[in-house]
Amino acid sequence: MTASADVVIVGAGIAGVSAAHELAVRRGFEKVVIVDPRPPLSLTSDKSTECYRNYWPNLPMVALMNRSIDLLDEMSLASGNAFGLNRRGYLFVTAKQERLMELVESSHVSSSFGSGPVRIHHDPDSYRAADDGFDVLANSETLRQHFPYLTGEAVGALHVRRAGWFSAQQLGSWMLEQAKDRDAEVVVDEVIDIDIAGGQVRSVKLASGRVITTSVVIDAAGPLSPNVARLAEVDLPVFSELHLKVAFRDHLEVVPRNAPMIIWSDPQTIAWSDEEKTELLNQDRHQLVAEMPIFCHGRPEGGAESPYLLALWEYHKAVTEPLWPLPTDPLYPEVVMRGMATMVPELGQYLDRLPHSVVDGGYYSKTRENRPLIGPAGPKGFHLMSAMSGFGVMVAAGAADLVASHITGGPVAEYAKSFLLSRYDDPDYVAQIAALEDAALEDAGLEDAGLEDAGQL
Ligand SMILES: Cc1cc2nc3c(=O)[nH]c(=O)nc-3n(C[C@H](O)[C@H](O)[C@H](O)COP(=O)(O)OP(=O)(O)OC[C@H]3O[C@@H](n4cnc5c(N)ncnc54)[C@H](O)[C@@H]3O)c2cc1C
Numbered sequence: 095m096t097a098s099a100d101v102v103i104v105g106a107g108i109a110g111v112s113a114a115h116e117l118a119v120r121r122g123f124e125k126v127v128i129v130d131p132r133p134p135l136s137l138t139s140d141k142s143t144e145c146y147r148n149y150w151p152n153l154p155m156v157a158l159m160n161r162s163i164d165l166l167d168e169m170s171l172a173s174g175n176a177f178g179l180n181r182r183g184y185l186f187v188t189a190k191q192e193r194l195m196e197l198v199e200s201s202h203v204s205s206s207f208g209s210g211p212v213r214i215h216h217d218p219d220s221y222r223a224a225d226d227g228f229d230v231l232a233n234s235e236t237l238r239q240h241f242p243y244l245t246g247e248a249v250g251a252l253h254v255r256r257a258g259w260f261s262a263q264q265l266g267s268w269m270l271e272q273a274k275d276r277d278a279e280v281v282v283d284e285v286i287d288i289d290i291a292g293g294q295v296r297s298v299k300l301a302s303g304r305v306i307t308t309s310v311v312i313d314a315a316g317p318l319s320p321n322v323a324r325l326a327e328v329d330l331p332v333f334s335e336l337h338l339k340v341a342f343r344d345h346l347e348v349v350p351r352n353a354p355m356i357i358w359s360d361p362q363t364i365a366w367s368d369e370e371k372t373e374l375l376n377q378d379r380h381q382l383v384a385e386m387p388i389f390c391h392g393r394p395e396g397g398a399e400s401p402y403l404l405a406l407w408e409y410h411k412a413v414t415e416p417l418w419p420l421p422t423d424p425l426y427p428e429v430v431m432r433g434m435a436t437m438v439p440e441l442g443q444y445l446d447r448l449p450h451s452v453v454d455g456g457y458y459s460k461t462r463e464n465r466p467l468i469g470p471a472g473p474k475g476f477h478l479m480s481a482m483s484g485f486g487v488m489v490a491a492g493a494a495d496l497v498a499s500h501i502t503g504g505p506v507a508e509y510a511k512s513f514l515l516s517r518y519d520d521p522d523y524v525a526q527i528a529a530l531e532d533a534a535l536e537d538a539g540l541e542d543a544g545l546e547d548a549g550q551l
Pocket residue numbers: 104105106107108109110129130131132133134135136137138139140141142143144145146283284285286314315316317318319322337338339454455456457458479480482483484485486487488489551
């Protein structure tokens with residue numbers, strides 16, 4: 095058992111494992127220890143939809159995500175693409191002309207921060223393969239020629255190109271093996287205390303009673319990171335939001351295996367029968383009979399032979415203490431299938447008899463403005479990789495790169511300050527967040543909030 099370490103990482107989710115890889119493999123740290131009572135990647139990081147994109151509404155997030163995707167590309171090359179990284183993109187589909195205009199506008203905003211050029215296609219022939227920027231399929235004909243399985247109601251779509259998905263479990267396993275080859279160690283235990291003296295981290299105490307002396311601790315404890323931060327007397331402005339996802343057996347092969355991530359970008363109302371409506375109201379499920387939120391979305395899962403379709407629709411908006419086992423919603427598969435059938439009408443075949451499905455999920459750990467917390471906070475030597483929200487898998491490599499630069503005292507990227515906890519010490523920044531929250535409420539989730547809400551995807 096290690097009695098001392100250069101760095102102790104609390105948590106072996108994708109954040110902690112990425113930090114271990116960055117420090118041990120890329121930066122040559124000799125004694126990196128990860129402590130976690132659970133098997134690596136098993137709490138939240140293997141429950142994700144595993145998608146990534148550089149489409150964000152502000153400069154720091156675009157820059158951080160571009161860095162992260164650069165690193166994912168590098169690791170994909172180095173590992174022979176052991177984790178199945180693809181560049182299928184995110185396709186935001188709408189049945190409303192004004193919504194299409196909003197999506198185009200938001201792509202220009204993101205583009206101005208460095209997420210690539212915007213190309214508009216009025217003619218099906220001009221739309222072709224790309225791995226950066228945005229393609230706007232500007233009319234129904236152009237859209238349906240390339241995506242014939244989408245509803246004829248759709249008037250167009252925004253295809254985000256520096257985007258796709260990969261296996262977070264396989265990436266995590268590959269990074270962990272590489273880190274272990276450089277003597278990084280995983281200790282199966284729980285960090286229950288952090289000793290601080292003279293304003294400097296000195297050691298961590300584990301539930302087993304063991305102590306590891308170290309001058310650097312990274313809090314990568316996912317939804318439990320506020321508890322770990324409290325051990326270092328740091329208060330995190332972070333809350334947890336429940337998110338579910340469902341895997342369906344698409345045995346009729348409705349969604350093609352080569353589809354991108356498809357996202358219905360309009361609000362919709364589910365066409366329940368009168369009887370169903372009465373029953374839902376009796377069950378106090380009023381929300382399901384009212385207008386439902388934007389962004390019901392899904393993608394094929396697995397290789398060419400796999401029948402699985404992953405799908406999500408965040409209509410619960412449940413901010414709660416993170417507790418396991420997760421609260422369940424027995425109606426989730428049916429509601430999501432109904433939402434998806436609005437975008438892909440052939441999925442309606444499943445509504446009489448839902449195919450086999452498996453629901454899982456976890457907690458998004460979020461700040462108010464949905465930006466992560468990365469870097470030093472509180473006593474010297476204490477660092478955060480926290481509040482990874484619905485983008486932890488895509489941002490982990492970039493966050494690990496950033497936290498490692500802070501730890502080594504090397505030059506940090508321009509965007510570093512945007513992710514520090516100390517950003518909340520700036521009254522102008524706090525006022526900006528409040529103004530954004532007000533605007534989002536007024537827009538009822540369709541403008542500024544539309545792209546911020548895409549943080550859920
Ligand atoms: C339904 C769903 C869909 C998602 N889709 C996407 C997506 O498409 N793209 C994307 O990028 N992200 C997505 N996410 C978000 C992503 O999964 C998370 O942001 C990410 O997994 C968080 O990783 P983490 O390492 O911070 O936390 P976790 O994976 O939760 O790991 C934290 C670890 O810390 C350990 N720990 C806690 N306390 C202690 C302690 N005291 N001592 C030691 N260890 C401790 C825990 O045991 C756990 O193993 C999704 C999430 C959900 C729930």
